[in-house]
Amino acid sequence: MALYSEKVMDHFRNPRNVGVIEDADGVGEVGNAKCGDIMKMYLKIEDGIVKDVKFETFGCGSAIASSSMATELIKGKPVEEARQLTNQAVAEALDGLPDYKMHCSVLAQEAIEAALKDYESKKEE
Numbered sequence: 001m002a003l004y005s006e007k008v009m010d011h012f013r014n015p016r017n018v019g020v021i022e023d024a025d026g027v028g029e030v031g032n033a034k035c036g037d038i039m040k041m042y043l044k045i046e047d048g049i050v051k052d053v054k055f056e057t058f059g060c061g062s063a064i065a066s067s068s069m070a071t072e073l074i075k076g077k078p079v080e081e082a083r084q085l086t087n088q089a090v091a092e093a094l095d096g097l098p099d100y101k102m103h104c105s106v107l108a109q110e111a112i113e114a115a116l117k118d119y120e121s122k123k124e125e
C-alpha cells in the first residue's frame, strides 16, 4: 500500500484555497512541534455562512493536504457545520492518512477552531 492516498498527493501538489484574506472576519494560527507545521486559516463570514476561506501552511505534505481539504469541506457551509468539522472527517475525505501523520489533520481542525473563536470574539465587540 502506498504511504499516501492519491487524494493526499493531489491536495499536496495542488492545494486549494491557498493565500490570505486581507479583511478576514476570523484568523487562526496554530502549530505543532512534532513536524514543525504552522498553519494559518482565514475566514470570511457573511450571514452565518463561510463565504471564503484561505490558508497558509508551512509544514509537511500531510499538513498541506489536510488544510487544503479542510477548506474545501467548510467553504460555503454554515458556521455551525464548520465548527463541527473533525480531523477524522478531514482524514477520511483524504482517503486516510498514515497514523503518525494524523496530528497534521488535527492541526487543520484546530486552525479552523481558532479562526472561528477569533470571529466570535470580534463579533462580540
Ligand SMILES: [Zn+2]
Binding pocket: 035, 036, 037, 059, 060, 061, 062, 063, 103, 104
Ligand atoms: Zn505534519
